[in-house]
Amino acid sequence: MGGDGLKPPADVRLRGFAERVAVAAALQWIDARARRLAAEEVDIGAAAGRVLAAPLAAPADVPPAECAARDGFAVRAGDTLGGSDYDPAVLTLADAGDPLAPGSAAPLVAGAALPPGADAVLPFEQGQAKGRRVEIFAPVAAGAGIVRRAQQARAGAVLLDQGHVLQPKDIGLLIALGIERVRVVRRPRVALVVAAPKAAVGPARDANEPMLQRLIARDGGMVAALATGVAGQAAMAAGMAAPEADLILVAGRSGTGGDDVAPAALAERGRLAIHGIALRPGGSTGIGEIRGVPVILLPGEPLACLCAYEMFAGRLLRLCGGRDPDLPHRRCEGELQGKIVSTIGFVEVWQVQLSGRIAKPLAAPEEGGLAAALRANGFVIVPAALEGWAPGARVRVYLYGKEAEA
């Protein structure tokens, strides 16, 4: 409980936020509490997207023996000398399982161990088997078409570093290298509590749960407990009782309206450390903890919910999961079409439409602008120290739909 010098926020319902915590201070709070989770061992076939909890070493020499680099005939290179289209060298077909006698050729597939005695692999297209007779149309040098034992890695050599996110490619390669199981960082378990939609403000259906489910999966988390349609303070507090969770996320009822019960419920159950952040949209975000488990209260308006998730919850998830904490979005530089006016002291997230290099700001954060935001294919973040940008300014655009995924 604390030691962070923050005084408990007051109940802001029907009062508004008299003070707001800087985004940088909220991030500091989060970073101080995020702990990389423990390791678990999983089957390699289910490990794509997971984060290595320890360096991964080769279990044996790769390859374990001298083997063929391509489909072809295993030969003794000396036997192929002088072979040509017009005057082929003639060898006797042998079985790849036996040691290769002088004057013979054994067909084998890429990756297969070389039979003792062979010192080269001739591609099939440079030879021709007719019954037991193999004609060789080109000489091959000793060592050609062969991968030496341990040429790729010695037993015990580190193949992949701790913290590496396993790609589909890696899974295929690791299985081929004989790896069966890997130690990865446990996936953060999220308790997701979704408030009932406010009757006064639109559709009865909750907009945030499907969005958050997808974002949580993107950041490597799993929803381990889900409560939806939560309204009163008691139900909200009950939803936050999730002893197994590594992170509690609440969507909705975080604001300054009379029915915004989430902050009070968190204060009742644990500690509301921060409420009201100098962020637009997403300013009604609350942050705290229940018995050491971080809790983030996200606004119910979907664009504010998204913004608060991206700024705070996603970062916490990625840190717990051992991932790069930075926003996972692809970035590019854009040139601003039109100006952006932002309040000093506030971090503002503006939706933009990027066409080529031109970034066109859409609705201002406080205008809501849900339909306009649909047109956005990216966003820009105005730092707290700036009062915006003039037209033509070079800005960093974070692109939607191009995030790295877990």
Next chain:
Amino acid sequence: MGGDGLKPPADVRLRGFAERVAVAAALQWIDARARRLAAEEVDIGAAAGRVLAAPLAAPADVPPAECAARDGFAVRAGDTLGGSDYDPAVLTLADAGDPLAPGSAAPLVAGAALPPGADAVLPFEQGQAKGRRVEIFAPVAAGAGIVRRAQQARAGAVLLDQGHVLQPKDIGLLIALGIERVRVVRRPRVALVVAAPKAAVGPARDANEPMLQRLIARDGGMVAALATGVAGQAAMAAGMAAPEADLILVAGRSGTGGDDVAPAALAERGRLAIHGIALRPGGSTGIGEIRGVPVILLPGEPLACLCAYEMFAGRLLRLCGGRDPDLPHRRCEGELQGKIVSTIGFVEVWQVQLSGRIAKPLAAPEEGGLAAALRANGFVIVPAALEGWAPGARVRVYLYGKEAEA
């Protein structure tokens, strides 16, 4: 069946590829046969990552009525004139459900409809309710804190274009706008046939299925039929009988070894149009069709399998699903450390390790280099017309782990 001028490839087992089809010709074959699938209607909550099959229009004005842009007091702006911290204007607390009488203020939450009579919303922090008395500390202009009816979109206005890939953000916004269901392109159904590992070449466990499952999901496809451990030609042919599939993918047994039965099985069931492509790795890829359904035979060696998937199968999947056919990997420019020597006429895919701007080529494609490839965080593609690049050349690097995902 055909009309593409390609003659059926010969059985290449124990013979090798006498001729190889250019990568460009193979892509042309694929592009000519890829058809965008039909539309289906799905619940908006399950639509993240899906592709819009038609433009999406606003079902009603957004917002449907004049509403609050922020939490606060609905007021008549004229009533707030002259209010200050020292001499607040005093209004009477009213209920937001009723028309707003002169001299009163009704609390409402962002997004709620403005009560008739009100023409502005004052943030809670600029007022204070004490019982039925509301003190106003600052004047507010008419129209402030308000979103006008249809300000964001008129009923029928196009919100998102056909072909748009729905992002998590979009799902939240669309639900908030009252959208319940959307028409999206059907997900391509893949029949995945995985050959039994070759006993001679390493672990008994198949390396490709988990890799391909993940890649197919990335490209928006779903595995609708799965056969694993397939060995003989009859079993291979039976695995290809997948009447519901939009695409048949076979992994393994595509090469020139005696037990490479996939090409023969395809020729038996339908048509093997292309076998042997001027691509490294992945040269033993086969392409054809069974009753109009495209079939791609991928090599069994995992790096070759990956490369052939990325070059051909992924593109076909993305085209069928209405997506951008280009490789989904994030790209960046790198400066080559060391040279790359490539064969003219062959497209070669080289694994590289990118550090900052420096791209270091790892093992050459024909060397296999599974362990080296694990170190790769990207790849470069040497076009058929080039014989490689000199050290220091500027090359386009495709990055692993940064793909756009469905």
